[in-house]
């Protein structure tokens with residue numbers, strides 16, 4: 180019985196730390212994707228100097244993609260929108 184409890188605690192602990200690590204990896208990936216894709220036509224300071232709501236970032240990124248021709252996939256656009264909303268959100 181006691182062993183089971185220790186086992187369960189270990190499993191819970193391991194799954195929590197695994198989530199944290201992959202969360203950090205995702206954040207690093209999102210940041211470098213943003214810096215790479217959003218500095219192709221203008222300086223990265225152009226988006227970095229702004230703060231927008233989630234909806235406004237969504238329409239900005241979709242305008243870069245659909246009107247200005249930014250080479251990002253739908254998935255990449257989503258990642259960048261989430262990154263911008265979290266770090267440059269209003």
Ligand code: HEC
Nearest residue numbers: 216217219220221225226229239240243247248249250259
């Ligand atoms: C293919 C070229 C190109 C790429 C790649 C690009 N942009 Fe732009 N961006 C433009 C052009 C052209 C303008 C000016 C016209 C306009 O606002 O649509 C602009 C303007 C902007 C502005 C200022 C206007 C506003 O709405 O605040 C922001 C912010 C911006 N871009 C963010 C981004 C982000 C974020 C990315 C990455 C997803 C990105 N851009 C990638 C071409 C590009």
